[in-house]
Amino acid sequence: MQKLTPAERSELRAEAHGLKPVVMIGESGLTESVLKEISASLDSHGLIKIRVAGDDREARVAMYEQITTDLGAHPVQHIGKLLVVYRPKVEALKERSSKAGKGMREVTIVKASASGTKRPSVTKVMIKGNERVTEGGTIKRAKPRQTSPKKGALGR
Structure with missing residues:
Protein backbone atom coordinates (compact mmCIF):
# COMPACT_ATOMS: atom_id res chain seq x y z
CA MET A 1 0.00 0.00 0.00
CA ARG A 87 -9.42 4.00 1.32
CA PRO A 88 -10.14 4.18 -2.42
CA LYS A 89 -13.69 3.10 -3.23
CA VAL A 90 -14.28 -0.41 -4.46
CA GLU A 91 -15.96 -0.20 -7.86
CA ALA A 92 -18.51 -2.98 -7.65
CA LEU A 93 -20.05 -3.13 -11.10
CA LYS A 94 -23.41 -4.79 -10.99
CA GLU A 95 -24.46 -7.00 -13.84
CA ARG A 96 -27.76 -5.19 -14.34
CA SER A 97 -26.28 -1.68 -14.18
CA SER A 98 -25.36 -1.83 -17.86
CA LYS A 99 -29.03 -2.19 -18.82
CA ALA A 100 -31.03 0.80 -20.04
CA GLY A 101 -32.93 1.42 -16.82
CA LYS A 102 -33.81 0.03 -13.47
CA GLY A 103 -35.94 -3.05 -13.91
CA MET A 104 -35.84 -2.86 -17.71
CA ARG A 105 -34.87 -5.77 -19.91
CA GLU A 106 -34.60 -6.32 -23.65
CA VAL A 107 -36.86 -8.92 -25.23
CA THR A 108 -36.93 -10.13 -28.83
CA ILE A 109 -40.44 -10.64 -30.18
CA VAL A 110 -40.85 -12.89 -33.23
CA LYS A 111 -44.27 -12.76 -34.94
CA ALA A 112 -45.20 -15.04 -37.81
CA SER A 113 -46.52 -13.43 -40.97
CA ALA A 114 -50.30 -13.36 -41.52
CA SER A 115 -50.13 -15.51 -44.64
CA GLY A 116 -47.51 -17.87 -43.28
CA THR A 117 -45.41 -17.71 -46.44
CA LYS A 118 -43.37 -14.60 -45.68
CA ARG A 119 -40.61 -14.13 -43.17
CA PRO A 120 -41.57 -13.58 -39.54
CA SER A 121 -41.14 -10.05 -38.18
CA VAL A 122 -38.49 -9.67 -35.48
CA THR A 123 -38.57 -6.71 -33.10
CA LYS A 124 -36.49 -5.95 -30.02
CA VAL A 125 -38.41 -4.22 -27.25
CA MET A 126 -37.49 -2.92 -23.78
CA ILE A 127 -40.04 -4.06 -21.20
CA LYS A 128 -40.41 -3.14 -17.54
CA GLY A 129 -40.11 -5.54 -14.66
CA ASN A 130 -43.89 -5.75 -14.18
CA GLU A 131 -44.62 -6.54 -17.84
CA ARG A 132 -44.66 -9.80 -19.76
CA VAL A 133 -44.86 -10.84 -23.40
CA THR A 134 -47.80 -13.05 -24.36
CA GLU A 135 -47.69 -15.89 -26.88
CA GLY A 136 -49.13 -13.57 -29.52
CA GLY A 137 -46.26 -11.13 -29.02
CA THR A 138 -48.16 -8.39 -27.22
CA ILE A 139 -46.89 -6.77 -24.04
CA LYS A 140 -49.11 -6.97 -20.97
CA ARG A 141 -48.73 -5.96 -17.38
CA ALA A 142 -48.12 -8.89 -15.08
CA LYS A 143 -50.56 -7.44 -12.56
CA PRO A 144 -53.35 -4.98 -13.26
CA ARG A 145 -52.78 -1.44 -12.07
CA GLN A 146 -54.25 -0.82 -8.63
CA THR A 147 -57.18 1.56 -8.55
CA SER A 148 -58.38 3.51 -5.58
CA PRO A 149 -61.93 2.67 -4.39
CA LYS A 150 -62.41 6.32 -3.44
CA LYS A 151 -61.52 7.58 -6.90
CA GLY A 152 -63.76 4.96 -8.48
CA ALA A 153 -66.67 6.15 -6.36
CA LEU A 154 -66.13 9.75 -7.46
CA GLY A 155 -66.52 8.79 -11.09
CA ARG A 156 -62.96 9.50 -12.22
Missing part, protein backbone atom coordinates in the same frame (compact mmCIF):
# COMPACT_ATOMS: atom_id res chain seq x y z
CA GLN A 2 1.44 3.36 -1.00
CA LYS A 3 1.56 6.18 1.51
CA LEU A 4 -0.31 9.38 0.83
CA THR A 5 1.73 12.41 -0.13
CA PRO A 6 1.37 15.50 2.07
CA ALA A 7 -0.53 17.26 -0.72
CA GLU A 8 -3.01 14.36 -1.04
CA ARG A 9 -3.43 14.20 2.74
CA SER A 10 -4.09 17.95 2.86
CA GLU A 11 -6.66 17.66 0.09
CA LEU A 12 -8.41 14.78 1.90
CA ARG A 13 -8.43 16.74 5.18
CA ALA A 14 -10.11 19.65 3.41
CA GLU A 15 -12.66 17.28 1.85
CA ALA A 16 -13.34 15.61 5.21
CA HIS A 17 -13.94 18.92 6.98
CA GLY A 18 -17.62 19.02 6.06
CA LEU A 19 -18.28 15.34 6.75
CA LYS A 20 -20.15 14.03 9.74
CA PRO A 21 -18.96 10.90 11.60
CA VAL A 22 -20.30 7.77 9.92
CA VAL A 23 -19.18 5.22 12.53
CA MET A 24 -19.06 5.66 16.29
CA ILE A 25 -16.91 3.47 18.51
CA GLY A 26 -18.51 3.05 21.93
CA GLU A 27 -17.36 1.82 25.32
CA SER A 28 -16.85 -1.77 24.14
CA GLY A 29 -14.07 -0.55 21.84
CA LEU A 30 -13.08 -1.77 18.42
CA THR A 31 -15.03 -5.01 18.00
CA GLU A 32 -15.26 -7.23 14.92
CA SER A 33 -18.68 -5.83 14.03
CA VAL A 34 -17.40 -2.24 14.27
CA LEU A 35 -14.52 -3.14 11.93
CA LYS A 36 -17.01 -4.64 9.45
CA GLU A 37 -19.09 -1.46 9.56
CA ILE A 38 -16.01 0.71 9.02
CA SER A 39 -14.99 -1.47 6.07
CA ALA A 40 -18.46 -1.24 4.53
CA SER A 41 -18.47 2.54 4.99
CA LEU A 42 -15.04 2.82 3.38
CA ASP A 43 -16.22 0.75 0.42
CA SER A 44 -19.19 3.01 -0.19
CA HIS A 45 -17.76 6.43 0.75
CA GLY A 46 -13.98 6.16 0.48
CA LEU A 47 -13.32 8.92 3.02
CA ILE A 48 -15.01 8.70 6.43
CA LYS A 49 -14.91 10.18 9.90
CA ILE A 50 -15.04 7.96 12.97
CA ARG A 51 -15.96 9.21 16.45
CA VAL A 52 -14.40 7.45 19.46
CA ALA A 53 -16.23 7.68 22.80
CA GLY A 54 -13.33 6.97 25.19
CA ASP A 55 -11.15 9.61 26.90
CA ASP A 56 -7.90 7.60 26.74
CA ARG A 57 -5.69 9.09 24.01
CA GLU A 58 -3.36 6.08 23.81
CA ALA A 59 -6.35 3.77 23.27
CA ARG A 60 -7.61 6.02 20.45
CA VAL A 61 -4.18 6.01 18.79
CA ALA A 62 -4.06 2.19 19.08
CA MET A 63 -7.56 1.91 17.53
CA TYR A 64 -6.54 4.27 14.73
CA GLU A 65 -3.48 2.19 13.91
CA GLN A 66 -5.45 -1.06 14.09
CA ILE A 67 -8.14 0.29 11.73
CA THR A 68 -5.58 1.42 9.15
CA THR A 69 -3.56 -1.80 9.25
CA ASP A 70 -6.47 -4.28 9.39
CA LEU A 71 -8.54 -2.61 6.69
CA GLY A 72 -5.73 -1.41 4.43
CA ALA A 73 -6.78 2.22 4.83
CA HIS A 74 -4.72 5.42 4.89
CA PRO A 75 -4.65 7.53 8.07
CA VAL A 76 -5.59 11.10 7.17
CA GLN A 77 -6.19 12.96 10.42
CA HIS A 78 -6.63 12.41 14.17
CA ILE A 79 -8.05 15.37 16.07
CA GLY A 80 -9.35 14.73 19.57
CA LYS A 81 -11.98 12.03 19.39
CA LEU A 82 -12.36 12.18 15.61
CA LEU A 83 -10.46 9.90 13.26
CA VAL A 84 -10.40 10.48 9.50
CA VAL A 85 -9.61 7.44 7.36
CA TYR A 86 -9.33 7.04 3.57
Whole structure:
Protein backbone atom coordinates (compact mmCIF):
# COMPACT_ATOMS: atom_id res chain seq x y z
CA MET A 1 0.00 0.00 0.00
CA GLN A 2 1.44 3.36 -1.00
CA LYS A 3 1.56 6.18 1.51
CA LEU A 4 -0.31 9.38 0.83
CA THR A 5 1.73 12.41 -0.13
CA PRO A 6 1.37 15.50 2.07
CA ALA A 7 -0.53 17.26 -0.72
CA GLU A 8 -3.01 14.36 -1.04
CA ARG A 9 -3.43 14.20 2.74
CA SER A 10 -4.09 17.95 2.86
CA GLU A 11 -6.66 17.66 0.09
CA LEU A 12 -8.41 14.78 1.90
CA ARG A 13 -8.43 16.74 5.18
CA ALA A 14 -10.11 19.65 3.41
CA GLU A 15 -12.66 17.28 1.85
CA ALA A 16 -13.34 15.61 5.21
CA HIS A 17 -13.94 18.92 6.98
CA GLY A 18 -17.62 19.02 6.06
CA LEU A 19 -18.28 15.34 6.75
CA LYS A 20 -20.15 14.03 9.74
CA PRO A 21 -18.96 10.90 11.60
CA VAL A 22 -20.30 7.77 9.92
CA VAL A 23 -19.18 5.22 12.53
CA MET A 24 -19.06 5.66 16.29
CA ILE A 25 -16.91 3.47 18.51
CA GLY A 26 -18.51 3.05 21.93
CA GLU A 27 -17.36 1.82 25.32
CA SER A 28 -16.85 -1.77 24.14
CA GLY A 29 -14.07 -0.55 21.84
CA LEU A 30 -13.08 -1.77 18.42
CA THR A 31 -15.03 -5.01 18.00
CA GLU A 32 -15.26 -7.23 14.92
CA SER A 33 -18.68 -5.83 14.03
CA VAL A 34 -17.40 -2.24 14.27
CA LEU A 35 -14.52 -3.14 11.93
CA LYS A 36 -17.01 -4.64 9.45
CA GLU A 37 -19.09 -1.46 9.56
CA ILE A 38 -16.01 0.71 9.02
CA SER A 39 -14.99 -1.47 6.07
CA ALA A 40 -18.46 -1.24 4.53
CA SER A 41 -18.47 2.54 4.99
CA LEU A 42 -15.04 2.82 3.38
CA ASP A 43 -16.22 0.75 0.42
CA SER A 44 -19.19 3.01 -0.19
CA HIS A 45 -17.76 6.43 0.75
CA GLY A 46 -13.98 6.16 0.48
CA LEU A 47 -13.32 8.92 3.02
CA ILE A 48 -15.01 8.70 6.43
CA LYS A 49 -14.91 10.18 9.90
CA ILE A 50 -15.04 7.96 12.97
CA ARG A 51 -15.96 9.21 16.45
CA VAL A 52 -14.40 7.45 19.46
CA ALA A 53 -16.23 7.68 22.80
CA GLY A 54 -13.33 6.97 25.19
CA ASP A 55 -11.15 9.61 26.90
CA ASP A 56 -7.90 7.60 26.74
CA ARG A 57 -5.69 9.09 24.01
CA GLU A 58 -3.36 6.08 23.81
CA ALA A 59 -6.35 3.77 23.27
CA ARG A 60 -7.61 6.02 20.45
CA VAL A 61 -4.18 6.01 18.79
CA ALA A 62 -4.06 2.19 19.08
CA MET A 63 -7.56 1.91 17.53
CA TYR A 64 -6.54 4.27 14.73
CA GLU A 65 -3.48 2.19 13.91
CA GLN A 66 -5.45 -1.06 14.09
CA ILE A 67 -8.14 0.29 11.73
CA THR A 68 -5.58 1.42 9.15
CA THR A 69 -3.56 -1.80 9.25
CA ASP A 70 -6.47 -4.28 9.39
CA LEU A 71 -8.54 -2.61 6.69
CA GLY A 72 -5.73 -1.41 4.43
CA ALA A 73 -6.78 2.22 4.83
CA HIS A 74 -4.72 5.42 4.89
CA PRO A 75 -4.65 7.53 8.07
CA VAL A 76 -5.59 11.10 7.17
CA GLN A 77 -6.19 12.96 10.42
CA HIS A 78 -6.63 12.41 14.17
CA ILE A 79 -8.05 15.37 16.07
CA GLY A 80 -9.35 14.73 19.57
CA LYS A 81 -11.98 12.03 19.39
CA LEU A 82 -12.36 12.18 15.61
CA LEU A 83 -10.46 9.90 13.26
CA VAL A 84 -10.40 10.48 9.50
CA VAL A 85 -9.61 7.44 7.36
CA TYR A 86 -9.33 7.04 3.57
CA ARG A 87 -9.42 4.00 1.32
CA PRO A 88 -10.14 4.18 -2.42
CA LYS A 89 -13.69 3.10 -3.23
CA VAL A 90 -14.28 -0.41 -4.46
CA GLU A 91 -15.96 -0.20 -7.86
CA ALA A 92 -18.51 -2.98 -7.65
CA LEU A 93 -20.05 -3.13 -11.10
CA LYS A 94 -23.41 -4.79 -10.99
CA GLU A 95 -24.46 -7.00 -13.84
CA ARG A 96 -27.76 -5.19 -14.34
CA SER A 97 -26.28 -1.68 -14.18
CA SER A 98 -25.36 -1.83 -17.86
CA LYS A 99 -29.03 -2.19 -18.82
CA ALA A 100 -31.03 0.80 -20.04
CA GLY A 101 -32.93 1.42 -16.82
CA LYS A 102 -33.81 0.03 -13.47
CA GLY A 103 -35.94 -3.05 -13.91
CA MET A 104 -35.84 -2.86 -17.71
CA ARG A 105 -34.87 -5.77 -19.91
CA GLU A 106 -34.60 -6.32 -23.65
CA VAL A 107 -36.86 -8.92 -25.23
CA THR A 108 -36.93 -10.13 -28.83
CA ILE A 109 -40.44 -10.64 -30.18
CA VAL A 110 -40.85 -12.89 -33.23
CA LYS A 111 -44.27 -12.76 -34.94
CA ALA A 112 -45.20 -15.04 -37.81
CA SER A 113 -46.52 -13.43 -40.97
CA ALA A 114 -50.30 -13.36 -41.52
CA SER A 115 -50.13 -15.51 -44.64
CA GLY A 116 -47.51 -17.87 -43.28
CA THR A 117 -45.41 -17.71 -46.44
CA LYS A 118 -43.37 -14.60 -45.68
CA ARG A 119 -40.61 -14.13 -43.17
CA PRO A 120 -41.57 -13.58 -39.54
CA SER A 121 -41.14 -10.05 -38.18
CA VAL A 122 -38.49 -9.67 -35.48
CA THR A 123 -38.57 -6.71 -33.10
CA LYS A 124 -36.49 -5.95 -30.02
CA VAL A 125 -38.41 -4.22 -27.25
CA MET A 126 -37.49 -2.92 -23.78
CA ILE A 127 -40.04 -4.06 -21.20
CA LYS A 128 -40.41 -3.14 -17.54
CA GLY A 129 -40.11 -5.54 -14.66
CA ASN A 130 -43.89 -5.75 -14.18
CA GLU A 131 -44.62 -6.54 -17.84
CA ARG A 132 -44.66 -9.80 -19.76
CA VAL A 133 -44.86 -10.84 -23.40
CA THR A 134 -47.80 -13.05 -24.36
CA GLU A 135 -47.69 -15.89 -26.88
CA GLY A 136 -49.13 -13.57 -29.52
CA GLY A 137 -46.26 -11.13 -29.02
CA THR A 138 -48.16 -8.39 -27.22
CA ILE A 139 -46.89 -6.77 -24.04
CA LYS A 140 -49.11 -6.97 -20.97
CA ARG A 141 -48.73 -5.96 -17.38
CA ALA A 142 -48.12 -8.89 -15.08
CA LYS A 143 -50.56 -7.44 -12.56
CA PRO A 144 -53.35 -4.98 -13.26
CA ARG A 145 -52.78 -1.44 -12.07
CA GLN A 146 -54.25 -0.82 -8.63
CA THR A 147 -57.18 1.56 -8.55
CA SER A 148 -58.38 3.51 -5.58
CA PRO A 149 -61.93 2.67 -4.39
CA LYS A 150 -62.41 6.32 -3.44
CA LYS A 151 -61.52 7.58 -6.90
CA GLY A 152 -63.76 4.96 -8.48
CA ALA A 153 -66.67 6.15 -6.36
CA LEU A 154 -66.13 9.75 -7.46
CA GLY A 155 -66.52 8.79 -11.09
CA ARG A 156 -62.96 9.50 -12.22
